[in-house]
Amino acid sequence: xxxxxxxxxxxxxxxxxxxxxxxxxxxxxxxxxxxxxxxxxxxxxxxxxxxxxxxxxxxxxxxxxxxxxxxxxxxxxxxxxxxxxxxxxxxxxxxxxxxxxxxxxxxxxxxxxxxxxxxxxxxxxxxxxxxxxxxxxxxxxxxxxxxxxxxxxxxxxxxxxxxxxxxxxxxxxxxxxxxxxxxxxxxxxxxxxxxxxxxxxxxxxxxxxxxxxxxxxxxxxxxxxxxxxxxxxxxxxxxxxxxxxxxxxxxxxxxxxxxxxxxxxxxxxxxxxxxxxxxxxxxxxxxxxxxxxxxxxxxxxxxxxxxxxxxxxxxxxxxxxxxxxxxxxxxxxxxxxxxxxxxxxxxxxxxxxxxxxxxxxxxxxxxxxxxxxxxxxxxxxxxxxxxxxxxxxxxxxxxxxxxxxxxxxxxxxxxxxxxxxxxxx
Numbered sequence: 154x155x156x157x158x159x160x161x162x163x164x165x166x167x168x169x170x171x172x173x174x175x176x177x178x179x180x181x182x183x184x185x186x187x188x189x190x191x192x193x194x195x196x197x198x199x200x201x202x203x204x205x206x207x208x209x210x211x212x213x214x215x216x217x218x219x220x221x222x223x224x225x226x227x228x229x230x231x232x233x234x235x236x237x238x239x240x241x242x243x244x245x246x247x248x249x250x251x252x253x254x255x256x257x258x259x260x261x262x263x264x265x266x267x268x269x270x271x272x273x274x275x276x277x278x279x280x281x282x283x284x285x286x287x288x289x290x291x292x293x294x295x296x297x298x299x300x301x302x303x304x305x306x307x308x309x310x311x312x313x314x315x316x317x318x319x320x321x322x323x324x325x326x327x328x329x330x331x332x333x334x335x336x337x338x339x340x341x342x343x344x345x346x347x348x349x350x351x352x353x354x355x356x357x358x359x360x361x362x363x364x365x366x367x368x369x370x371x372x373x374x375x376x377x378x379x380x381x382x383x384x385x386x387x388x389x390x391x392x393x394x395x396x397x398x399x400x401x402x403x404x405x406x407x408x409x410x411x412x413x414x415x416x417x418x419x420x421x422x423x424x425x426x427x428x429x430x431x432x433x434x435x436x437x438x439x440x441x442x443x444x445x446x447x448x449x450x451x452x453x454x455x456x457x458x459x460x461x462x463x464x465x466x467x468x469x470x471x472x473x474x475x476x477x478x479x480x481x482x483x484x485x486x487x488x489x490x491x492x493x494x495x496x497x498x499x500x501x502x503x504x505x506x507x508x509x510x511x512x513x514x515x516x517x518x519x520x521x522x523x524x525x526x527x528x529x530x531x532x533x534x535x536x537x538x539x540x541x542x543x544x545x546x547x548x549x550x551x552x553x554x555x556x557x558x559x560x561x562x563x564x565x566x567x568x569x570x571x572x573x574x575x576x577x578x
Contacts, residue, residue, distance in 0.1 A: 372401040
């Protein structure tokens with residue numbers, strides 16, 4: 154219902170604003186299709202602000218939704234996604250702005266396709282098909298490289314030419330497959346399994362050039378993902394360009410951003426390897442030279458020491474020391490022998506002084522009868538008896554012709570043993 158206004162009775166701004174708000178409220182909740190042009194999350198706020206733009210005309214409208222609604226979307230909503238929104242139009246009279254209060258957000262077209270791919274990714278990841286611990290390292294220099302690609306494609310040329318430029322002796326086993334279309338996934342799986350059975354193939358590259366998300370759908374096929382997971386040979390995924398991310402990139406052992414990058418990953422660069430070898434050889438030579446120089450310096454320092462400069466000096470010093478010690482030992486032993494000889498001389502003189510033979514040497518004699526008994530008294534000898542007289546240097550044989558008794562001081566008779574013949578003591 155139109156307002157009744159005229160230049161004489163104009164309607165105030167508040168009335169017009171309230172009327173616009175009422176008309177918009179009567180519109181009710183609507184489904185709106187568009188593209189997310191801008192998304193703003195403000196810290197601490199539970200409301201997220203979006204800008205929904207028409208896909209044909211240059212028209213946009215602000216949209217508000219709760220943070221919970223936005224966070225519950227799978228896959229997450231990103232700028233540029235096509236969506237349909239169930240929202241209630243709302244007019245904010247104070248600022249004179251129109252916005253949509255979103256109650257539901259659903260991806261459509263490409264967004265819906267990405268949502269299905271995300272759900273598939275989550276299911277396969279839950280089975281462990283993308284686990285990092287299952288990734289196998291690539292061989293340093295493969296015997297043969299398997300390549301799954303389209304015949305006469307740019308991806309094939311990129312891989313072969315770049316790999317042979319890096320390592321001219323590299324060998325390839327190329328298996329051509331349909332890399333686009335409904336039969337692409339099954340064809341790639343068949344060629345992948347054939348190369349995996351070849352014992353000479355050490356690594357397999359699946360290569361395709363860039364394309365739209367729809368063109369790359371075969372490389373997110375579940376059967377292909379499971380075939381790559383079951384392969385015994387390491388697999389390199391080289392699908393599309395850097396921004397493209399099919400599920401094959403997650404299942405493969407190594408992801409290459411482009412087919413050219415795949416060629417750099419599967420074979421080493423012969424020039425770089427030669428440089429590394431030359432650098433290592435130079436470092437080894439330098440290390441050996443430094444070691445020899447260090448040992449030569451140490452040897453020169455040892456040889457410059459006096460003991461090594463003239464080894465005989467140490468021997469001469471030790472010889473002089475040995476000579477001095479020997480002389481000291483001889484003097485010490487000589488002194489000890491002299492003292493011992495003096496002691497022996499004293500003991501021998503004392504023993505000789507006590508010997509009966511020494512008494513005989515002073516002029517005394519010992520008379521013995523025929524039985525060898527010492528005669529101590531003239532009474533023991535009869536006239537005409539034969540006696541033996543012992544002198545210091547021998548014996549005399551005599552016959553008693555007469556005896557004469559003389560008086561002497563009373564003394565006890567000296568008990569003596571018979572002297573043995575030939576005794577010196």
